[in-house]
Amino acid sequence: ETGVTQTPRHLVMGMTNKKSLKCEQHLGHNAMYWYKQSAKKPLELMFVYNFKEQTENNSVPSRFSPECPNSSHLFLHLHTLQPEDSALYLCASSHALRGPGNQPQHFGDGTRLSIL
Amino acid sequence: SQKIEQNSEALNIQEGKTATLTCNYTNYSPAYLQWYRQDPGRGPVFLLLIRENEKEKRKERLKVTFDTTLKQSLFHITASQPADSATYLCALDYGNNRLAFGKGNQVVVIP
Numbered sequence: 001e002t003g004v005t006q007t008p009r010h011l012v013m014g015m016t017n018k019k020s021l022k023c024e025q026h027l028g029h030n031a032m033y034w035y036k037q038s039a040k041k042p043l044e045l046m047f048v049y050n051f052k053e054q055t056e057n058n059s060v061p062s063r064f065s066p067e068c069p070n071s072s073h074l075f076l077h078l079h080t081l082q083p084e085d086s087a088l089y090l091c092a093s094s095h096a097l098r099g100p101g102n103q104p105q106h107f108g109d110g111t112r113l114s115i116l
Numbered sequence: 117s118q119k120i121e122q123n124s125e126a127l128n129i130q131e132g133k134t135a136t137l138t139c140n141y142t143n144y145s146p147a148y149l150q151w152y153r154q155d156p157g158r159g160p161v162f163l164l165l166i167r168e169n170e171k172e173k174r175k176e177r178l179k180v181t182f183d184t185t186l187k188q189s190l191f192h193i194t195a196s197q198p199a200d201s202a203t204y205l206c207a208l209d210y211g212n213n214r215l216a217f218g219k220g221n222q223v224v225v226i227p
Binding site for chain 1: 120147148150152157158159160161162165167205209212213214215216217218219220
């Protein structure tokens, strides 16, 4: 049990579909993150939320829309995705802070997304 | 441009030996560096964090060094076991708990 739960674990969708990825953490953290992990590439940070406020959007296309209704839940809404968006999407959480990154991040096991 | 380099070739090592992985970086000045382990189909799991003013950090059979002059971190697994087989990721802080990850280095421990 990682403390960070992502659903669904697998998702296949067409380019015109709308779907959402869900992340929930039970670790009492106040920072949450979305990452993209593609084959042969490093993890790419997409979004950061601190205390429910978005503090980082790493030039992510608008077809990805995050939502953080509270410190325990994070969503990634998907719309009109492209085949190159097929990847493993990982959610992470940590204690929030301002300054250097001295907080370990706790990851879920990801949603494997395939775009047809 | 900023780069984090980890060896793309898998490290095959005999059980009981020490595995050593390298993480080199350019155009970063991280205050902290972290190492994670990732198993197939799973998310990364945090292992160790080392600060820029620390030379070495240990946790059980794991040891990490951090040389800010060489811009390099070494990750050692002593007395390696087959259960240590995984991909190990180096991650650099670039402020406000944002992490930049390397591609990872796979370790295969042969019984």
